[in-house]
Amino acid sequence: MQSVPIDDRGLLLGDGLFETILSQAGRLDAFEAHVSRLGRGCEALGLPAPAAGDLRAAARGALAQAGLTDARAAVRLTWTAGSGGRGLERPAAPAPRLIASAAAAPAPAARARLVTASIRRNPTSPLSRLKTLSYLDNVMARREAVRAGADEALMLNLAGELACAAAANLFWIAGGRLFTPALACGVLDGIMRARILTAAARLGVEAVEIRSGPDVLADAEAVFLTNSLIGLRAVSALDARAFGPHPLVERLAAAAS
């Protein structure tokens, strides 16, 4: 297996970014959107951005090496801040390091049970909006959910507003309208999130990006999660509340795929 030197700032300080891309029979799903988001993340963190061609070559190389070029696979691209610097401070000219790996994509999962995590998202931190290598809050929120017998964590922000799941964006349906927390709540700008909003517009469904506490879910008829690997995953329960299937969730899933 490939390795990185122990002075890499991604390893030492979580200084870097990543993308997880669905590959279907060698086609990298929404590749340009992933490259663009990684570039915006680099701008936010003050890192040089990778070239799209290098990312594509690394992704293809990782798929080939894993024997997954023709499969349904998850490609992870990691862009660390590279080696060097003095403690927290980067070298004057950071030389980021690109790492790529591929694994079989997760199988379609049953509807998810969510519990609300005690760890809240911090909108003053870039970590709340970017896929950074400092992902331990998400690891710990998921761990809390799994230990409570659930599949995934619902995360609020420090103001108590709905934000997202540990590894997915959050949506719900109420009164025929689609809702999702606004990015300003401390939410990753999910690529599948954007695709669902576009699909809603195409279907003539009003979509609302909202800042609100969890009490707004009292009116929800259905809840679902999205990310690049799972696509859309319906939610069967949030804390003590059960949710059934909903025809609009099926329509959005079909329209966004």
Next chain:
Amino acid sequence: MQSVPIDDRGLLLGDGLFETILSQAGRLDAFEAHVSRLGRGCEALGLPAPAAGDLRAAARGALAQAGLTDARAAVRLTWTAGSGGRGLERPAAPAPRLIASAAAAPAPAARARLVTASIRRNPTSPLSRLKTLSYLDNVMARREAVRAGADEALMLNLAGELACAAAANLFWIAGGRLFTPALACGVLDGIMRARILTAAARLGVEAVEIRSGPDVLADAEAVFLTNSLIGLRAVSALDARAFGPHPLVERLAAAAS
């Protein structure tokens, strides 16, 4: 240079902890306190803790390899969550990975200029209290300070209370008393912080662990920072406010060293 495989969770997700220890002529300063803090961090994160003997052997090995056994050196011990797992979720039995490196200790620095960072600490997150591999908020706070012409960042928490610096604990002196933010503000339980509090007690100086906004610094006669590598570092300025030297700072530095 030593390397880690690219499936290490420390690299991929910032899932792990570290300690930075001052070594003076082969003596690891406050070694037991560092081992103990690392153990408490493992408990908080749900990771197996390393054995003290393994940590000591790794530290000595790193010092020898760097030719710094007889020097004043900084030893970094990194304890990652190891390889494996599925996405955010760790394997059923995580097998952490120990990494050690050594470098020349930083030279005693001039008094520090601080500016208040826009990134705030999140007391609901274990990241605010532990030295984790998800340290990007600290990297970005320091970067903001350096870009503003300062040396270090003062970090508040989400409630606007004083917390700490990006890589140090915060103290100030007012009316003959010593103050430092309470750990509950989202503060690393610094080993030099504890030593300064003990030194104050020995000198008969009243010490107060406080929850307060930065307005309390209006009464401060002196401000200083502490960490295991720098020991005690006086502050010359915080935002627009200048601070002079103070005899009690010198006495505490001498008593804690």
